[in-house]
Amino acid sequence: xxxxxxxxxxxxxxxxxxxxxxxxxxxxxxxxxxxxxxxxxxxxxxxxxxxxxxxxxxxxxxxxxxxxxxxxxxxxxxxxxxxxxxxxxxxxxxxxxxxxxxxxxxxxxxxxxxxxxxxxxxxxxxxxxxxxxxxxxxxxxxxxxxxxxxxxxxxxxxxxxxxxxxxxxxxxxxxxxxxxxxxxxxxxxxxxxxxxxxxxxxxxxxxxxxxxxxxxxxxxxxxxxxxxxxxxxxxxxxxxxxxxxxxxxxxxxxxxxxxxxxxxxxxxxxxxxxxxxxxxxxxxxxxxxxxxxxxxxxxxxxxxxxxxxxxxxxxxxxxxxxxxxxxxxxxxxxxxxxxxxxxxxxxxxxxxxxxxxxxxxxxxxxxxxxxxxxxxxxxxxxxxxxxxxxxxxxxxxxxxxxxxxxxxxxxxxxxxxxxxxxxxxxxxxxxxxxxxxxxxxxxxxxxxxxxxxxxxxxxxxxxxxxxxxxxxxxxxxxxxxxxxxxxxxxxxxxxxxxxxxxxxxxxxxxxxxxxxxxxxxxxxxxxxxxxxxxxxxxxxxxxxxxxxxxxxxxxxxxxxxxxxxxxxxxxxxxxxxxxxxxxxxxxxxxxxxxxxxxxxxxxxxxxxxxxxxxxxxxxxxxxxxxxxxxxxxxxxxxxxxxxxxxxxxxxxxxxxxxxxxxxxxxxxxx
Numbered sequence: 001x002x003x004x005x006x007x008x009x010x011x012x013x014x015x016x017x018x019x020x021x022x023x024x025x026x027x028x029x030x031x032x033x034x035x036x037x038x039x040x041x042x043x044x045x046x047x048x049x050x051x052x053x054x055x056x057x058x059x060x061x062x063x064x065x066x067x068x069x070x071x072x073x074x075x076x077x078x079x080x081x082x083x084x085x086x087x088x089x090x091x092x093x094x095x096x097x098x099x100x101x102x103x104x105x106x107x108x109x110x111x112x113x114x115x116x117x118x119x120x121x122x123x124x125x126x127x128x129x130x131x132x133x134x135x136x137x138x139x140x141x142x143x144x145x146x147x148x149x150x151x152x153x154x155x156x157x158x159x160x161x162x163x164x165x166x167x168x169x170x171x172x173x174x175x176x177x178x179x180x181x182x183x184x185x186x187x188x189x190x191x192x193x194x195x196x197x198x199x200x201x202x203x204x205x206x207x208x209x210x211x212x213x214x215x216x217x218x219x220x221x222x223x224x225x226x227x228x229x230x231x232x233x234x235x236x237x238x239x240x241x242x243x244x245x246x247x248x249x250x251x252x253x254x255x256x257x258x259x260x261x262x263x264x265x266x267x268x269x270x271x272x273x274x275x276x277x278x279x280x281x282x283x284x285x286x287x288x289x290x291x292x293x294x295x296x297x298x299x300x301x302x303x304x305x306x307x308x309x310x311x312x313x314x315x316x317x318x319x320x321x322x323x324x325x326x327x328x329x330x331x332x333x334x335x336x337x338x339x340x341x342x343x344x345x346x347x348x349x350x351x352x353x354x355x356x357x358x359x360x361x362x363x364x365x366x367x368x369x370x371x372x373x374x375x376x377x378x379x380x381x382x383x384x385x386x387x388x389x390x391x392x393x394x395x396x397x398x399x400x401x402x403x404x405x406x407x408x409x410x411x412x413x414x415x416x417x418x419x420x421x422x423x424x425x426x427x428x429x430x431x432x433x434x435x436x437x438x439x440x441x442x443x444x445x446x447x448x449x450x451x452x453x454x455x456x457x458x459x460x461x462x463x464x465x466x467x468x469x470x471x472x473x474x475x476x477x478x479x480x481x482x483x484x485x486x487x488x489x490x491x492x493x494x495x496x497x498x499x500x501x502x503x504x505x506x507x508x509x510x511x512x513x514x515x516x517x518x519x520x521x522x523x524x525x526x527x528x529x530x531x532x533x534x535x536x537x538x539x540x541x542x543x544x545x546x547x548x549x550x551x552x553x554x555x556x557x558x559x560x561x562x563x564x565x566x567x568x569x570x571x572x573x574x575x576x577x578x579x580x581x582x583x584x585x586x587x588x589x590x591x592x593x594x595x596x597x598x599x600x601x602x603x604x605x606x607x608x609x610x611x612x613x614x615x616x617x618x619x620x621x622x623x624x625x626x627x628x629x630x631x632x633x634x635x636x637x638x639x640x641x642x643x644x645x646x647x648x649x650x651x652x653x654x655x656x657x658x659x660x661x662x663x664x665x666x667x668x669x670x
Contacts, residue, residue: 040097042167042206044084045160049153050213051081052118056149057221059125064228071129078122085115104166110159117152124148171199231305233283234290242304242312246368249302249316253361259324260361261315264375265293265335268353268387270309277348284345285352292338297331312375321360325392328358332390340388353388355379364393377401384459407457408464410446415473419445422477423644426653427496427615427637430629435657437494439530439637440478441644442470468503475499476516479527481647483520490654496528496558504531505542510549517553524554528579532560551576558615562603580607584618584638590627597627604631 055077062071086092087099088111102108124145131141178195229241237245246262253260267289274282286309293303293311302314315331318324336354343350357379365371374393381400382391391397414420424438444452461467475497485492503509517527529550547557558579582603589596607614616628619638628636642653 039202039206040099041088041102041163042160043096044088044099045156045163046206046210046213047084048081048114048118049156049160051077051084052121052149052152052156053213053217055081055125056121057217059129060228063128074125075122078118078125082115082118085111085118089115104162107159107162107166110155110162114152114155114159117148117155121145121148121152167203174199234287234305236290236293236311237302237304239304239306242302242306242314243368245302245304246314246371249314250361250366250368250371252317254366256317258316259318259321260371261318261324261328261331262359262361262371262375263313263315263328263332263335263390264306264357264359264372264379265311265313265339266355266379266383267309267339268355268383270352273350273352277350281345281348281350285343285350288343288345289339289352292341293335296334296338301331312372321363324360328360328392329390332356332358336388336390355383355387356390357382357393358390359393374398404460408460408466411444411457411461411464411466414444414446415469419447420470420473420477421445421646422474422481423646424650425637425644426642426650427494427635428641430633430636435493435654436635437496437528438492438650439496439644440474440498442474443644462500462502465502467500468506471498471500471503472512475513479516479520479522482522482526485651485654486521488651490651491657492526492654494528494556495522495526496530498530498560501532504546509546510553513550513555514553517555525556527554528556528558530558530560530581533562547576561617577612579613579615579635581615581617582633587616587618587624587628587638588620591623600628601631604633608632 055074058077059071059074062074083092084099087094088102089108091101092099102111124141128141128145174195229238230236231238246260249260252258267285270282270285273285286305289309289311290303290305293313297303297313297315301316302312304312304314306312313331313335315324315327318327335356339352339354343352357375357377359365359371359375359378361371364374374397377397378391378393381397382389385391421443422440423443425441426435427437427439428434429436442454442458444457446452458467458470461470478495478497482492482495499509506512513527513529516522550557556578557576558581559577560581561583562580580603582600586596586600586603590600604614613635614633615635615637616624616633617637619625619628619636619640621640624638625636625640645653
């Protein structure tokens with residue numbers, strides 16, 4: 001009996017152990033299957049939302065002008081989101097796990113809806129990216145874009161909610177089975193508790209991950225909102241927020257019959273900071289300029305950065321026109337003073353100034369676009385008439401701007417329609433009075449305004465980017481004419497051609513010049529390129545390399561308008577220049593200004609010490625001609641010695657030079 005009891009107890013114990021083991025194995029197996037079934041699905045649902053949201057965020061950053069983001073990343077995020085949705089329907093496998101196809105018809109329908117919304121979202125995104133200008137914030141496609149994304153997020157949330165509901169239902173069933181089995185074995189209860197605890201920890205991890213993703217989304221949305229309205233470099237309002245504030249100020253002014261003042265501020269010579277010190281230094285200067293602008297206005301006035309080195313200030317709620325002009329004048333003077341103070345940073349110093357254009361509502365414009373355009377016109381007028389000053393908008397400025405625009409439009413077709421021509425100004429050898437060469441000067445035979453001098457269109461060509469085309473045309477036409485003179489047996493001397501800073505920066509300049517030399521058989525020393533000091537100093541390393549290549553081609557270099565730039569004479573040692581052309585501003589006052597006399601003499605001595613030829617420009621009186629001859633200028637040009645003339649007239653002059661008795665012409669031309 002005891003043995004039977006013992007065996008029974010043993011059998012019962014073994015049975016209980018086997019039962020407990022079986023229950024344990026069953027629970028472990030069931031729990032693992034539940035985890036392997038649900039965990040990848042929850043991961044996939046979360047990855048769909050996260051990747052689509054990241055694609056949306058980066059796409060908005062790209063639209064806001066962030067050049068550091070690649071549009072390919074956006075399509076990659078959307079493609080990854082679609083992959084997870086597909087894996088939930090048809091199965092799949094990646095580094096994170098194995099995804100088995102869902103069998104629930106309702107859930108499959110929801111996921112298909114998610115994929116449809118995702119594809120629609122990608123289609124609109126590609127359409128927006130292909131037409132950035134037409135998809136600005138607030139446009140119809142922008143609103144449709146946001147609605148489609150909202151529909152997608154709603155569908156994705158429903159999928160996630162459905163999955164959580166399924167987990168809750170399965171967990172409920174599992175708990176009920178576990179409770180029944182606990183009665184069979186204490187060990188089964190412990191195992192069940194362990195499994196349930198494990199599942200709960202997995203759920204908590206998913207909840208935490210979702211909360212973290214939602215936090216990241218909210219932070220990214222806040223960042224996008226900031227970038228959409230503020231300049232990331234200066235932290236000033238950007239163009240979008242500026243226009244909004246200007247619209248509000250104008251709306252208030254119309255209701256209250258008050259005045260609004262708009263200042264457009266452009267930093268003068270800012271490009272030289274980037275060229276000399278680098279773009280990092282330029283960014284630092286912009287930040288410092290923004291701080292000084294904030295200090296120059298009242299706390300309720302608005303300062304913004306439109307882009308580049310251009311800023312704006314809005315002075316609003318001014319009661320009458322006289323006070324508006326007074327406020328504009330006072331603020332402009334303060335700003336000019338602040339921005340003309342040297343900028344010191346990181347051991348460097350930058351010297352700048354600013355040009356300010358002012359427009360006042362309502363007389364200068366009723367709407368924001370008109371007011372901004374007129375303030376821009378006034379700013380360009382200030383820049384063109386001396387820089388470091390401010391100008392109020394006026395009807396006269398408008399007329400000048402309209403004429404400049406008309407000239408610019410006509411100039412675009414002038415080269416194609418053969419309206420340009422060249423006049424040649426003789427250069428004379430002061431030692432023997434004979435013709436030493438000529439300078440090629442462009443003229444424009446305008447179909448309506450007649451023959452235009454360079455001052456009427458060259459500045460417009462420089463600002464519109466057409467100057468390099470004109471330079472190339474002049475170079476080719478002058479070389480072609482030079483070849484004709486030589487073929488006739490004439491001796492033209494040296495041909496001087498002006499080269500703008502824009503053409504000088506072109507990487508193919510040497511190729512362009514060498515092609516003309518080869519085609520027209522220009523010999524070494526016959527062609528001289530004239531460049532200003534500022535053009536030479538923009539990038540000294542590039543300049544020295546380029547000038548060395550030109551020297552090897554036999555091209556001589558002349559520094560034009562010497563003394564009018566901001567360079568030191570020491571820079572002359574850095575460049576292989578053959579000729580120094582002294583600007584006429586140093587010539588015209590030599591008879592009354594002892595300082596000009598001394599400067600001119602020092603320039604000539606400097607050039608001679610460096611074995612350079614000197615050309616005196618702007619000789620208009622016999623007294624000036626006598627003086628430059630006395631101080632040792634080898635060559636001279638000017639209206640006294642000969643005005644710029646067409647090629648056929650210069651040909652006649654060269655023929656007359658064949659007579660050895662011909663010398664420098666007197667003022668009356670006899």
